[in-house]
Structure formats: C-alpha cells, structure tokens
Amino acid sequence: MKDIKTRNDIQTLLESFYHKALTDELISFFFTEVAPLHMETHMPLIVDFWETVVFGVAKYKGNVLQVHQHIHQLSAFKTEHFARWVVLFQQTVNELYAGSNAEMVKQRAESIATVMRIKLLHSGIELKNN
Numbered sequence: 001m002k003d004i005k006t007r008n009d010i011q012t013l014l015e016s017f018y019h020k021a022l023t024d025e026l027i028s029f030f031f032t033e034v035a036p037l038h039m040e041t042h043m044p045l046i047v048d049f050w051e052t053v054v055f056g057v058a059k060y061k062g063n064v065l066q067v068h069q070h071i072h073q074l075s076a077f078k079t080e081h082f083a084r085w086v087v088l089f090q091q092t093v094n095e096l097y098a099g100s101n102a103e104m105v106k107q108r109a110e111s112i113a114t115v116m117r118i119k120l121l122h123s124g125i126e127l128k129n130n
C-alpha cells in the first residue's frame with residue numbers, strides 16, 4: 001500500500017471516510033440532519049484542512065473548533081461520537097494507505113478529536129455566546 005503523498009490522496013481518503021460517516025448509525029445524523037453536508041462546498045475546505053495538517057501548507061483558513069462549537073449547540077456531541085469518528089477515520093486510513101504520513105494523519109486526527117472533545121464537552125464553552 002502506498003503512503004499519502006498528494007492532495008488527491010487526501011481527497012480519496014476523505015471521500016471514503018464520508019461514505020462511512022454518512023451511513024454510520026451513531027454519527028451520520030450530524031451530517032444528514034444537524035448540519036447537512038454540502039459535499040461540493042465542504043470537500044475542498046476539508047481537503048484544505050487535511051493538506052494543512054499533513055503537508056504543513058497554509059491552506060485552511062477556517063476555525064474548525066468554532067464550526068464544531070456551532071454544531072454542538074444545535075445537537076450536543078458526546079464522547080462516544082468523537083470515539084466513533086476517530087475509529088472510522090483511522091479505519092479508512094488503514095484500508096487505503098500505509099507509511100509515515102498515514103501514521104501521522106491518524107495521530108493528528110485522534111489528538112484534534114481529543115482537544116475538540118475536551119474543549120466542547122468539559123470547558124463550558126457551549127454556554128458562552130457565539
């Protein structure tokens with residue numbers, strides 16, 4: 001299996017990941033009902049995000065925590081949602097890629113999910129106006 005080397009590899013990874021996430025019994029409702037995903041506009045953004053994470057290029061200019069804070073206010077995230085998200089993401093990487101970038105992206109996904117979970121669930125951030 002090859003490693004993640006290009007933007008196109010990231011796009012392939014994310015298409016496969018969303019295929020799982022959109023049909024997952026625990027978390028799909030976030031993508032289909034809470035904050036319905038517009039794949040055409042969402043995909044380039046999220047590919048930018050992961051390109052920034054994996055290749056260190058300054059492409060993603062958004063605020064990923066704020067986006068999820070908004071979702072959290074609409075329908076509260078729970079620890080198990082983050083746990084499932086990470087499992088699906090890591091499974092997808094394992095099915096498609098192997099190598100140092102593949103390892104790194106799995107670690108980064110897990111650590112970003114952990115930070116997001118702690119900030120959203122355990123800091124009272126959801127009580128502040130935004």
Ligand code: HEM
Pocket residue numbers: 027030031034035036037038042045046049062063064067068071077081082085108109112113116
């Ligand atoms: C419980 C777990 C998660 C769920 C259910 C979830 C769901 C969603 C949803 C519904 C959107 C909104 C799409 C839109 O409105 O266009 C979104 C955006 C996004 N998510 Fe997540 N997410 C989760 C965790 C994560 C994690 C851990 C990461 C990163 C490691 C991540 C990265 C992103 C990015 C980059 C965007 C686009 C942000 C932007 O529009 O600027 N998500 N997510």
